[in-house]
Amino acid sequence: MLLDALPDRQGLDRLWAILPAARLVGGCVRDLLAGLVVNDLDMATPEPPEMVQAALQAQGIKVVPTGLAHGTVTAVIDRRPYEITTLRRDDRTDGRHAVVSWTQDWREDAARRDFTINAMSLDRSGEIHDFFGGRDDLAAHRVRFVGDPARRIAEDALRIFRFFRFDARFGTTRPDRGALDAIIAASSLVDALSAERVASELLRILAGPRAVHAVTSMADAGVLVRRLPAAHLHMDRFRRLLDCDPPADGTLRLGALCDAPDLGSILRLSGAQNARLTAMRLSNVLMPGADDDDLRRACARTDLEALLDRTWLAQADELARPDAGWSDLRARLVALPRPVFPLSGRDAVKAGATPGPGVGQALRKVEAWWIEAGCRPDRAGCLRQLDVVLAASPD
Template sequence: MPLTDFSTGSAVTLLDQLPQRSGLDRLWRFLPEARLVGGSVRDLLLGGQQVHDLDLATPEPPHEVQAVLARAGIKTIPTGLAHGTITALIDQVPYEITTLRRDVTTNGRHAEVAWTTNWQEDAARRDFTINALFCDRWGVIHDFFGGQRDLAARHVRFVGEAGRRIEEDALRILRFFRFDARFGSDRPDLAAMTAIRSHAGMIGGLSAERLASEMVRILTGPHLARCLAHMEAADVLDRVVASPRTRRLVRGLKLGAPEDGVLRLGLLSDAPDLAQRLRLSGKQAQRLSLMRGPYLSDETDILSPQCDDDALRRQLALEEHQTLLDRIWLLQTQDDESLPEDWDALRTRLIGMKRPIFPLAGRDAVKAGLGPGPEVGLVLAELQDWWRARGCLPDREACLAELKNRLPLSPQG
């Protein structure tokens, strides 16, 4: 979908397309001066974007906002009163409403703010021009720093002096590259790149959780390959991910690796302490470990375009679809012989294959005559190997018959 005509200064037709429009209209009935701000306005102007989070700014102080909405029967939650933010709930849809602010002192996420009624002061404290746009109830765009022009050009530019904005919060370095990966400019803003390179050392002072959150979002960008080159040029990438395997990831991107931040992180780095360094969630850390373990330990992996369905089914009995799909991408980026379409065919076969479940449990062995104890586990493990060796095809009856055949060979037989 083409960009909105920025020359009109209006997004009223796009506002009409918002599924949350009725809730917005209700808020605007009681807070007529409030304006949409930030990402929702940016994505409305871009067109073709699904707008999820609706943030509003208002000149009324937070206690007045709460009082007005309470009288209107609208439920509010004091999500961040110290920073002027309350959340209104309408039909279970949250609307975050924040009083206009100006920074008094800044320290990362812990800025000291004062309320203001000046819209330009509030816009001046935001990170990028494309995020400093306001849209009022009439659909008129209020732009103090050329954000519409930058948005039309897919140009990411800091509001004000880039170095100062980074000094206020070094996470803005990563946020710059998140939007760079999304918009894919051939020529990133020179002032921004210069400031980022000179302040790159500040990345070391960021918490691992904040780094990880932004990095995973960067990795899902549609123009990631170009962004990675910009991150390397700015001396940023290896400060976030030690010894990055950039070429491997770029090759994966060219082969069609999906927009999956954890998968792409695994393609970017082999570092065994990556999950710990970035303090990834337990689920993310486990996924990386399962994806890389056999590959990094130089074990022979049966996953190749040449493997037959029996071999693929045997592996699927041991590991989940997601693990095998991740590993296939990792292996493909290291393969110079097979054709890409052969790897695609392997993925298609795997996705269409139901995961086989071993049909017996310990109670079946006991019922068949094996006494309770460690021998049950040993016999079942051997039987499961027998089942897997036959492509996981023997059904419950066949497995029970084989179990009975094996019982005389066990110590209990």
């Protein structure tokens, strides 16, 4: 039985004992059928959320009301979350948000989902309920919208990006024509999406499988340039980076695809993500063949993540041929102990520096000397250089 593929069913069986009409829904059913590892178990049930919450709590299960307005509660069993949502229909949508009401009709609930492969459900007996041909589409590596693609997109324009993400993961080299036609016709709808939602989907696309296929399809459909500035898009560089087999890191891949200086603002990225994009665009890059002194100098000035990012982008820029030493360079960077400047302000004061700005100035001069020497001088050598710096400084 399909359910036997789950590594741990104790929590699920406990929920089914309380909510026997509930079913597994969405991505977990799809992934079970595809033979993939299932991480999140989402369920749907005909009972309204208040009844679900009360029934679970009566059996001593912790319940978090994560989305009561949309019929969702989260049961926590042995620290594992199970999201349980009441069957629902969309009464009104505006392309971003939906007003819903409850239903007991499983087909009606499935009809509001995005793609056929995400609209299947699985009951406690192991029977799959598939109203729209999702199982056949999954076997055929075909990603199709449920029902009318234009209507599904009008309900939530983020489904445009989700289509490209799922097509890259489960589709083939030819996306569904009906879906593409609807996306091209409705591409302007992505303009109204929040930058945060777009960024979340885009980073998942870039970090996912067949990212070049997905990005190329988005570009061909006119979607990419609606949210990223065309003058700063570098499709060839992005393809070359992926040819280098980089890590599945959406931020790194975004940096290769688009070098707009205000990209962080355009996508409302976090401060850390924005800082990383800025750092990877700087030009001081280590090249294969750099000696250990060069590596230590670089590591003393720049954090490791930025150095590694720059090597990936440099490899994409410089090479259309095999590795040529880049992997070895990155391995050396990772293995290299981080150089730590051995002096502090207390050392400068003890050596005779007047407390105040002069302490920092003296230390910066010694640190620059230490870095130039490949970060090799030890504490004693740095103290001697500190004496030299202080002796040369005006009183």
